[in-house]
Amino acid sequence: MRIIDIIEKKRDGYELTEDEISFFVKGAADNSLPDYQLSALLMAIYINGMTDIELDILTDEMARSGDMKKWEMIEGRTCDKHSTGGVGDKTTLIVVPIVASLGGKVVKMSGRGLGHTGGTVDKLESIKGFSTMLSADQLLENVNRIGAVMIGQSGNLAPADKRLYSIRDVTGTVSSIPLIASSIMSKKLASGSDCIVLDVKCGSGAFMKTPEKANALAEKMVRIGRNAGRRMSAVISNMDIPLGYAVGNNSEVIESVNILTGKQKGDLYDLCIELAAHMLMLSFDKPLDECRDNARKAIEDGKAFKKLKEIVSAQSGDISCLDDTSKFGRAKYVHEIRSFHSGYIYSMNCEGIGSASVILGAGRSRINMPIDHSAGIILCKKTGDHVDIGDVIAELHTNDRKSIGDAEKVFMDGIVISNEKPVSRPLIYNIIE
Ligand code: URA
Numbered sequence: 145m146r147i148i149d150i151i152e153k154k155r156d157g158y159e160l161t162e163d164e165i166s167f168f169v170k171g172a173a174d175n176s177l178p179d180y181q182l183s184a185l186l187m188a189i190y191i192n193g194m195t196d197i198e199l200d201i202l203t204d205e206m207a208r209s210g211d212m213k214k215w216e217m218i219e220g221r222t223c224d225k226h227s228t229g230g231v232g233d234k235t236t237l238i239v240v241p242i243v244a245s246l247g248g249k250v251v252k253m254s255g256r257g258l259g260h261t262g263g264t265v266d267k268l269e270s271i272k273g274f275s276t277m278l279s280a281d282q283l284l285e286n287v288n289r290i291g292a293v294m295i296g297q298s299g300n301l302a303p304a305d306k307r308l309y310s311i312r313d314v315t316g317t318v319s320s321i322p323l324i325a326s327s328i329m330s331k332k333l334a335s336g337s338d339c340i341v342l343d344v345k346c347g348s349g350a351f352m353k354t355p356e357k358a359n360a361l362a363e364k365m366v367r368i369g370r371n372a373g374r375r376m377s378a379v380i381s382n383m384d385i386p387l388g389y390a391v392g393n394n395s396e397v398i399e400s401v402n403i404l405t406g407k408q409k410g411d412l413y414d415l416c417i418e419l420a421a422h423m424l425m426l427s428f429d430k431p432l433d434e435c436r437d438n439a440r441k442a443i444e445d446g447k448a449f450k451k452l453k454e455i456v457s458a459q460s461g462d463i464s465c466l467d468d469t470s471k472f473g474r475a476k477y478v479h480e481i482r483s484f485h486s487g488y489i490y491s492m493n494c495e496g497i498g499s500a501s502v503i504l505g506a507g508r509s510r511i512n513m514p515i516d517h518s519a520g521i522i523l524c525k526k527t528g529d530h531v532d533i534g535d536v537i538a539e540l541h542t543n544d545r546k547s548i549g550d551a552e553k554v555f556m557d558g559i560v561i562s563n564e565k566p567v568s569r570p571l572i573y574n575i576i577e
Contacts, residue, residue, distance in 0.1 A: 147171065147181045154188035162201050169205040173304040179311055186308065186317040194322040196367065202322070203368050206330035209304035213336030215251060217284045221375070222249045223423045224337035226328060228361070229261040231349040231498035232386030235416050236264045236294065237400035237452070242420040244291030245442045245451035248427045251287060253297045253335050257507040257515075260349070260498030262396065265296045266507075270393040270472065270517040274461030290454045302330040319351045325364040332369065339375040339426035341419055342366070346573055347384030348558075349494025355380060355573040366576050377422040378576040381415055382569055385527045386497055388412035392506040392520015392541065394472040401466055404449040411571050413443075418572060425577075432577070475518040475541035479548045483531040485561045492527050493558025500555040504542040516543050521555070528568055531561065 150164045168185060171177030194202065215222045223243060227233050240250050254264035254276075265276050276296040278286065286293045305327050312318045312327075332340050342365055345351075346358035362378035369376040388411065390399040402408040403416060420442075421435035428435075442448040453463045465471040502509060505516030522539040525531055537559065540551050 147177055147185070151181060151185045151188060154185060154192060157192045159195050160198055165198060165201045166205050169202065169209060169304045172307045173209040175307070182308065182311050183315045183317075186312055186315060186323065189323060190317040190320040193320075196364075199322050199326060199364065200368060200371055203326040203329045203333065204372070206302050206304045206308075206326055207333040209330075210300040210302050210334060211298060212334050213251075213298075213301075215287075215336050215338075218249050218251070218287050220247075220249045221338040221427050222251055222287075222336065223339040223341070223427045224250065224252060224332060224335060225341045225343065225419055225423060226332055227343040228324070228328065228345045228351060230345045230383045230387060231261060231494045231501075232388050232391045232396065232412075233262065233345075234264075234267060234388065234390070234396040234400045235343065235412070235419055237267060237397065238403050238412070238416040238448075239420045239423065240292050240294055241404065241452035241455060242416065242439050242442050242448040243423045243427070244455065245447040246424055246438055248291060248423055249287055250292040250423070251283070251335065251337060252292065252294045253301070254294065255297055260495045260502060260507070262391070262393070262498070262507060264294065266515060266517075267393050267396050268294055268461075270397045271456055271465060272462040274456060275459050278459065286455075286458045290458055291451070292455050293459070294455060297331070301334050305330050321357070321361050321364060324351060325361060325368060329365050329368045333372050333374070337374070339423065340369050340377075341422040341426065342376070342378040343415070343419055344378055344380045345383035346380055347382055347494060348491075349386065349498060350383040359574055362574070362576055375426040376576075377426055379415075379418055379422065379572055380574040380576075382411075382571050382573065383494055384569060385411070385492055386494055386523065387415065389523045389526075390520065391497060391501045391523070392504075393515065393517040395520045395522060395541070398469045398472060401449070401452075401469055404443060404452055405446075406443055414571055418575075422575075422577075473518040475516070476543045477541070477545050477548065479540040479542075479552070480536045481538045481540065481552055481555060483533060483535045483537050483561065486532045487530070487561045487563050488565045489525050489527050489529050489531060489537070490560040490562035490564065490566045496554050496558030497521060497523075500540070500551040503547050503551040503554060504540055505544050505547065519543065528566055
């Protein structure tokens with residue numbers, strides 16, 4: 145078999161066979177195929193798409209290119225969640241303890257931030273001592289005893305995706321529905337959980353900019369998961385505005401504590417209740433409304449916050465900073481961005497806000513770059529809020545004073561203030577159960 149024939153076949157719009165897909169996925173994983181031929185094939189897929197049959201084969205081959213986790217040693221159904229990536233998205237830190245406090249079994253593997261979106265592993269590492277690497281025995285012990293672990297993704301999970309994703313990132317082929325669906329679902333299938341809840345983001349901070357596209361992506365991923373025998377749900381949620389008010393690492397952990405201790409409600413709280421409810425519904429076959437009520441009660445009665453502390457303590461983290469969040473480090477410089485106009489915040493470019501927080505030091509522009517856990521942005525106003533001249537729209541936190549000018553420019557370039565109040569968009573566009 146020759147890769148050039150596969151590229152030409154896809155370029156001309158034909159369906160690839162199982163053997164052809166398997167050939168190029170193996171060649172991506174073992175590095176026998178060069179970047180330039182994989183790039184050409186990815187572009188042909190980007191332009192011509194894939195049939196559902198091709199997509200199922202591609203996902204399965206990518207999943208099988210590395211370890212396939214199995215959790216037979218965990219009692220009960222295991223449950224996972226995945227967000228397609230957003231700004232200020234700290235839902236994992238809130239949803240995992242809610243679900244575990246109600247008897248769910250969660251093996252949550254997460255990544256680091258890259259580009260304008262944050263990563264759960266970076267957020268967890270804001271907690272002093274917290275280890276995102278556990279031995280296989282420790283993982284099983286923790287999940288069976290306390291219901292959850294929150295760890296980094298193992299090195300050999302879907303290695304074909306790792307290679308293909310790094311090529312897509314630099315060849316303009318990220319935002320393709322079949323390529324995103326196979327990339328995400330290969331990792332989810334390889335992670336081994338019985339139940340998977342997808343939070344598919346839609347809007348200026350997401351890969352999918354419209355509800356129609358986000359819905360199409362969600363449908364593909366749900367279908368792939370069900371065909372592979374997993375219990376699936378998807379929530380299509382708004383990423384035109386960051387979730388909550390904090391964008392950064394320390395500040396997002398603090399905001400998660402505020403939600404779990406009942407001090408903060410709003411969009412972040414509502415989305416977490418919805419995601420937790422779906423995880424509980426899939427795990428226990430209970431009606432969704434009952435699961436929503438249970439999730440709310442777990443916050444009200446303090447069970448979920450107690451569970452977060454158990455999880456953190458079992459992974460060597462310092463829980464005293466969760467009881468007293470003033471112990472988290474604060475950045476040396478706090479710069480207030482003030483409004484030059486009066487009116488309504490008409491729109492906020494979510495990607496711009498994520499990029500501004502990266503400039504301040506909260507994220508990385510290159511793999512493995514160190515990050516500043518105390519850097520980030522606290523939003524004081526969000527889309528739909530009224531501002532007067534001089535009102536503080538946001539605070540920029542950083543230890544690198546020189547970054548403030550650039551971050552402010554990138555932030556403000558994405559803010560539109562108007563006399564007109566914007567039509568409010570829903571937090572949740574659609575649910576696929
Ligand atoms: N997240 C992934 O893991 N893969 C994609 O292609 C997009 C988002």
